[in-house]
Amino acid sequence: MSASLAQDVTPPPATALGALARRVDTAIGATVEAVAGSLVLVEIVVLLAGVIARYVFHKPLVWSDELASLLFLWLSMLGAVVALRRGEHMRMTGVVNRVGPQARAMLETLALAVPLAFLALVMWPAFEYASEELPVVSPAMEVSNAWRASAIPTGLALMAIVALLRLFEQHALRRIAIALAATAAVTLLFWLAGPLLAPLGKFNLVLFFVIVVAACVFGGVPIAFSFGLATFGYLALTTRTPMLVMVGRLDEGMSHLILLAVPLFIFLGALIEMxxxxxxxxxxxxxxxxxxxxxxxxxxxxxxxxxxxxxxxxxxxxxxxxxxxxxxxxxxxxKPGDLVALLSATGAQTETIPPSIVLITIGSVTGVSIAALFTxxxxxxxxxxxxxxxxxxxxxxxxxxxxxxxxxxxxxxxxxxxxxxxxxxxxxxxxxxxxxxxxxxxxxxxxxxxxxxxxxxxxxxxxxxxxxxxxxETASLTGAIIFIVGCATAMAWGLTQSGFSQDLAMLMKAMPGGAIGFMAVSIVAFVVLGSVLEGIPAIVLFGPLLFPIAKAVGIHEVHYAMVVIFAMGIGLFAPPFGVGYYGACAISKIHPDEGLPHIGGYMAALFAGLVVVAAIPWISTGFLK
Known part of the structure; x- marks a missing residue:
């Protein structure tokens, strides 16, 4: 659903440096892809062996979940490397695609330079975090947790190398110099302004989590790196939190075993087509x-x-x-336009059908029963x-x-x-x-x-x-998704530590209309969030904050989940910002402009259906035990 980071308007002339970067990049890419793809296969074998041992032979493999968890973090980080190399990290390209050729080329260069800055900043705390995990021993396999945690610094280092190689391989040296200098200058400016930021109090939330995130996202920087950079800046410059704590939250977000269903269902989808x-x-x-x-x-x-x-x-x-x-x-x-409009609308319509990745994500970050969500x-x-x-x-x-x-x-x-x-x-x-x-x-x-x-x-x-x-491909998509979940989890933790969650809870509870008012505001909010952030990062970021409030005002969690998912789906697949719409156009090989005259009626139908689902809780909860 995301435009390629590799897409450049004016390719640089062939140079010896570019040719060398291409050869190194190809060698690293082939190695990482082979390992990441193998890890997907190993995960399938390990988990299937666990099912057979427990259900057929009644002899559970006590180590299978531990091994699957260890390998999953490596799969996610190496998958994120593959996704960065292929330009498959989720990003918003609505603004990038509408500017002139020169500005677009500059934004594409910055879309690699800014992630490189984040990776450089977080690299040392990641190594510290892995070393801190060295004395921790897993209960079943009795191996050091550093074997698992070292996937984070390894993946970050490989991403930094890949980003640097892609810069020299695909962009002109002059633009690279300008992008790196501009990124370094802004980073230095924020560091020098550090003493002035602390007295600003909660305005820093607006500065980092609204202004910085918005500037990065609308500038075409992948969403995961936009979240990570804003969170690092907020914690480093306005709090005394050690940065290895942020890496720990990143690890926590990426290590929910339930998220292992993501690569397996992605692979299953490809398999039923094949x-x-x-x-x-x-x-x-x-x-x-x-x-x-x-x-x-x-x-x-x-x-x-x-x-x-x-x-x-x-x-x-x-x-x-x-x-x-x-x-x-x-x-x-x-008409081709009507076809792509309907395809996009059905993408939003079917977001709640199990085993939706969004449902699995909601269950993992909010504690709502995944079986109940599936039903x-x-x-x-x-x-x-x-x-x-x-x-x-x-x-x-x-x-x-x-x-x-x-x-x-x-x-x-x-x-x-x-x-x-x-x-x-x-x-x-x-x-x-x-x-x-x-x-x-x-x-x-x-x-x-x-x-x-x-x-x-x-x-x-x-x-x-x-x-x-x-x-x-499964490893790449998994890395793109899970790395967003990790960065969004760290960002959500930063917001929680700031007291934002308590303020938001009080504000939402004070909304007029009780449960109806809260539901209406949630619909509007998640339509906007779905169009800007896509479903998974929006859920990881705001799900833990809003689901307890929904329960407090008397809304069933499963009912609220269905309404939220449909609202995000409408935002995700509605032009001009919904990246899902552009994904449907890419798959259909139909120009986005052809679908615009036809999609209004389908979006109105989606919204009417959403209102009915929101108004009648039984539709979501009637078959729950």
Whole structure:
């Protein structure tokens, strides 16, 4: 969903230094990608072995969770290195894409120089933190915790090296010098102003967490580094907090074992596309509804619902569906702009469908039961989807179906038979969690094993050559997501220590209208946060602050979670700032401007559905035990 950091308007002329940087960068990249991809595979094997040992042989592997946790931090940090090298860290490019060529080139250079400054500042505290962990021994494997904690300084150092190499490889020396000098000058200015900042009190929160973060985010600096730099500056210049404490909070945010579900479900999403399971589901739905006016649009909505329940990754969802459906829809006369607008809207609609990464993140940072979130997320997506279907019905009520083939019952039955293994997968996943076969983290490994068996023995479609790119892509996306979670956790801790959370709680409790007023303000706030920060960092940052308030004013936590997720989804997929919209355009290969005239109706439908879900708590909580 993020634009590439490597994208430069005026590539520098080939130089010996640039060529050397490219060779070193390629060597480092190949090594880190191989290790990170291998770690994804090892995590799958370790967790699946734990499930089999516990449930089949009734002999739990007491060390499996410890080993998985140790490897996960290494996977996250090395994945963050891969993401930085590939330009896949989440960032906002709305402003960058709208300025002139020279200004854009300068902002792209700064988008690497600013993270480099943060990495340089936090490097030594990270090494200190790893050394502090040396005497701590894990209970099961009895190894020093430094083995795990050393992933942080190692990953930070590799990111710094990669950022420096990418600067020389992709940008002109003059721009590099200006960007590095400007970054160093601003950093020095803040350091010199340190004695003047302490007396400002809570205005420092506005300075660092609003002005600095906004300047970095709107300037195209990746969100994770924007959070990290602002937090480091606030703690270093206005408090006496040792910086290794910040690294500890970073570690804490990245080390929730439940977050291990993120790479596993991302890989599962890629796997169902590779094995043909996604195509089988779509083919069945198309045969069932293809002869109805707007039928393939209904198929798109339904397919996104089903695939979202399997992959947990919105990019994987859209990539599995758009290439299959869009060619046929265009042949029937659908406008490309309407297609990408609907695809973007379904991205927001299906955010609550388990095993959504956003649901897993909410559960990990707020303590809300993930099983309850998984149960509560199914019906709200149906309600919002019904509103989207109403828009589709209105827009396609005059569609010409004279050339559309209508499938017979026998053909539909055959398509259903082929699609059954894929349709059954979400139910297999849910049953494994409910019956206690596996935890929410482990259940993805059952889905992966199931998908491999279906691909090999039923669909006979399993390309071993695609495994390595899938594993590396999984590691890259995982690193981008988990590094944001870590930096946002450190930022949230800084806000909490400042007393901001208590002030926010008092302000929100004092809102007129009680629970209704609080819900209304939350909707507006998370639509804005979803468009600027994306879902995961917004949840990590504000979830621990706002969920206790929601509970205090009488709102069920699962109900509040569904409303918040839909609000963020609207912000995430609504132009002009929602990066999810641009992700949908990239996957569809349709220019963003083509979707703008069509997306208004779908966004109105999403908002109407959100209001209904917010007004009727039973939709989110009616099926909870």
């Amino acid at each position: 094995t043909g399971m996604a195509r089988a589901m779509i083919q069945f739905l198309a045969s069932l509804l293809g002869h109805v006016r707007g039928g393939l649009s209904y198929v798109l909505i339904g397919a996104m619902y089903l695939v979202s329940g399997i992959s947990g990754s919105k990019i994987a969802d859209m990539a599995a569906i758009a290439p299959v459906l869009f060619p046929e829809m265009k042949q029937r006369g659908a 509560g997320g199914l019906l709200p997506a149906v309600v919002v989807g019904a509103f989207l279907c109403a828009v589709v019905w209105w827009r396609y009520r005059g569609e010409d179906l004279s050339r559309v083939r209508r499938y017979g019952k026998g053909e539909i039955g055959r398509f259903l038979l082929v699609a059954l293994p894929a349709i059954a997968l979400p139910f297999v996943i849910r049953a494994a969690v409910v019956e206690g076969v596996a935890t929410a983290t482990e259940v993805s490994t059952i889905g992966i094993a199931y998908s491999v068996l279906v691909g090999v023995f039923i669909h006979r479609q399993f390309d071993l050559r695609r495994l390595k790119p899938m594993l590396v």
